[in-house]
């Protein structure tokens with residue numbers, strides 16, 4: 369089936385040009401989901417009661433979704449315009465929202481600690497990845513970061529995600545499928561410290577215990593100038609990783625920590641929230657150079 373000439377890829381993906389090399393049926397399915405202003409059967413919606421109570425629900429004909437505020441007939445949702453409301457059996461209004469990437473991440477079924485949106489935002493921008501990028505990631509864990517990487521490399525890029533513990537992959541796969549991103553991810557039950565199978569990569573992105581052991585493999589697998597990113601909860605891991613990067617021809621090495629403070633906003637009472645997440649991890653970025661040696665660092 370040919371892609372409709374009317375289909376404007378700039379509007380769909382924010383990419384100038386329309387030379388994307390992806391299967392047509394696949395492209396049409398994606399565009400239908402992304403552009404639809406109305407709820408489609410089989411898709412997920414986010415039912416919003418208030419800031420604390422939101423529910424990620426698959427719209428299945430003939431089924432009900434039960435909450436403490438009564439149940440919602442899922443048939444009532446099909447064809448409804450996003451942003452409108454639906455009433456529960458107890459007469460409580462829920463707003464029907466189109467789930468965002470962050471909803472799929474926050475509501476993922478968790479087997480491990482995950483990377484949170486605040487850190488993911490930096491990882492995406494600093495890594496330089498975008499539509500068409502080829503990315504290797506480890507470990508998959510719950511698949512939260514995997515979903516974000518897949519979201520940004522689509523429609524014609526790919527994420528190869530390594531995970532040493534096979535039992536985590538099943539849950540990660542379910543999370544990734546639920547977000548509609550499975551076509552852009554290959555899950556691999558492998559120890560990444562042994563080696564990286566792929567070459568010509570645009571980024572190697574790590575959230576695992578021993579990232580420094582992956583640095584030499586990452587150097588071989590990356591295209592020149594492309595990026596290495598590592599998220600680590602401890603300073604000890606970060607220092608070992610930075611030392612390995614210096615020894616392996618990486619430059620532009622930078623480590624940051626991202627602290628996000630919520631603001632309670634109400635007329636006459638606006639101030640920072642009392643509680644915040646004080647620590648998640650340190651993020652180290654670097655780029656692959658061709659001729660920089662460890663000696664250059666001591667001269668700088």
Ligand SMILES: C[S@@+](CC[C@H](N)C(=O)[O-])C[C@H]1O[C@@H](n2cnc3c(N)ncnc32)[C@H](O)[C@@H]1O
Pocket residue numbers: 480481482483506507508509510511512513514530531532533536558559560561575576577578
């Ligand atoms: C903190 S979790 C990753 C969470 C993930 N980034 C997310 O957002 O859901 C770390 C994962 O790395 C995996 N891991 C540790 N060492 C590994 C290795 N050498 N190769 C592949 N995976 C590894 C662990 O099994 C664990 O699932």
